[in-house]
Amino acid sequence: MTATYQIADEPRASGLARIVVNPIWPLFSFMFCRPWLAFPWFVLNGWALGSPSLRKEAAIAGLGLAVGALVMWLALGAASGQWAGLPTEGSFDRETFAYLNALRRGLQLAAAYALMTTQAPAFALWEYYGGKPGPGFVGVIAGAVLDERVADAAVDLNSIWVMGLL
């Protein structure tokens, strides 16, 4: 049997089709818990979907995490009276931290939105050709339940790169 003509933006089957979810669910996971779940989930979903824009999605997710880590580094430093870095002993200005943390969340939210809009056309095509998405709400609920534990474990690591995921 000859293969049918394939159009450039059509998803290619990856063998992981069972774990594909509507990209709205990773976006919701960003809203209901910290970014540690959303960005890796978007990339995994794009891979399972065989998304033709997977590289772009991975780049956006990486950028989202890197920018998150950078702004967190600046926020923690500014709040503890130094220009950047992890807080040392002494006072910690919670108000300054709250403003800069809102900026960090805003930038990461933009990245999460961009990921959803980039992945959505491939998902729509995948679904159009008979793909059945999994129950993404399960991942969101699991993420919300585990969120605090993951955050505590990450803080214990005392690494700025891990902080970017929080």
Place this chain on the structure above:
Amino acid sequence: MSRGAHILSLAARQLTYGDAGAALETVRGLLTEDPSNATAHALLAQILLSQRRLHAADIEARLALQYDPMLPYAHVVLGRVALSQRRFGASEESFLAAHALAPDDAAPFLGRATLRRLQQRRREVAPLLEEALRREPNDAQIHADLAEHYADVGDTGRAYTSARSALALTAECADAHVVLGRLELGDGNVEAAREGACDALRLEPNNAGALRLLAEVKARQSWALGLWWRFSAALDRLGPERSIGVLVGLWFVIQLATTYFKFNKAPTAATVTSWSFLAFCAYTWVAPGLFHRSVQRELGAVKSLKDF
């Protein structure tokens, strides 16, 4: 007529009648057998364009030109794709290349007229459409395009005349019905506007202009849904990147305000701000569903008519 030409003609008809999915599969079948068929690639690009799959449409139009650089239709489609990507310079170049290859073809003039409309150079639109009409005087669609242009610039008299000319040539010109509906809506005749949209949908169930007009009519009938429609239409005009920027910017402002109120001993203001934003989110979550259902109900009524 060769088998390939017959298949392409079938796909073109499927596309004209609004079944882009069927048209795509028809062309896919032909390309599976004959991957170097330039016209098939160009038609596939046009189908993908109608589905707003711009990246794939661009690739297909370029493939068409790779197989046959002298195919005017491929240049026209590439110009339309560039137009949708708002690459105006590339679009103009493609339309001019198509015109050089086929000076008697109306399509390059129509493409350039759309380009001028998007560039807000409205004075140049009518002459280009007139040029197209000189080449295809009995093309109802061009009369409808002229009517749409006159409606856009507020020349309702000429808009009515052109729309009626289109309908005199063929009563099955959906876009002419849409223009008449728009003009009625502008005059405040909501019911007549609804009829215009329904007439167009009877002829073309997926006509974008008719669906938009029907949605505008629904928005006019309910202020709550109308508010969402206007908000959504404004975001749509901005494009995906800018609309993400606007939404995230709105969220950021709310976060800043809430933080400010929290740290300046105004907990009530912080709560009100948070709850207002939550209400806004809930409204924008629910409104599209309600709006869609209301338009679908209207469409269902149209489709159940005897002459559909």
